[in-house]
Amino acid sequence: MSISIIIIIAIVITSIAGFNQPELVERYKFNAYRIVHNKEYYRLLTHGLFHGSWTHLLLNMFVLWSFGDAVIYYFSASIHWNSNLLFLLFFISSLAVSSLYSLIKEKDNPYYSAIGASGAVSGAIFITILYAPYQTIYLYFIPIPGILLGIGYLIYSGMMSKKNIDNIGHDAHFWGAVYGFIFPILFNPALLAHFFSALISF
DSSP, X not given: OOHHHHHHHHHHHHHHHHHHOHHHHHHHSXXXXXXXXXXXXXXXXXXXXXXXXHHHHHHHHHHHHHHHHHHHHHHHHHOSSOHHHHHHHHHHHHHHHTTHXXXXXXTTOTTOOBOOSHHHHHHHHHHHHHHOTTOXXXXXXXXXXXXXXXXXXXXXXXXXHHHOOSSSOHHHHHHHHHHHHHHHHHHOTHHHHHHHHHHHTO
């Protein structure tokens, strides 16, 4: 069983527990004010274990299931580390990194909170775009080349973050995606050249 499946199972279990015990979500959700002023740093990670609804949970886990094993395969083919451990490192670190912008932005706002693994999930998608920029990704059953979907996703997330008109963590989506693209390059810088080579060889 791959580490991505183990992560999915763990998140499903904790999210269901959160549905039935709201105090768990309250204790572990991302809250920038409490992280900074109360030094509750664990919230940078634990918020990813809980989701706000079945739709939120199932969508994130479906995407993670769809891309997780592909990411592990790419890691095994290009980075001289244990690919499962590397994926685990990526997933855990992406929960924190994708939230850093919100941490700074909302550090004095006690009312801003967030839950969900969307930042890490966005990162997994962008890892596949790094390795295979023209691979088809389906958006609501519509086939789109990964690189075009990625560019559109970043533009959309950036615009929606500025508008701030819904209850979705667009900042985490944006920075999680950026981190996903950068993460493998930190371990194998040649991947950046591979990406550009794949782009121009279309």
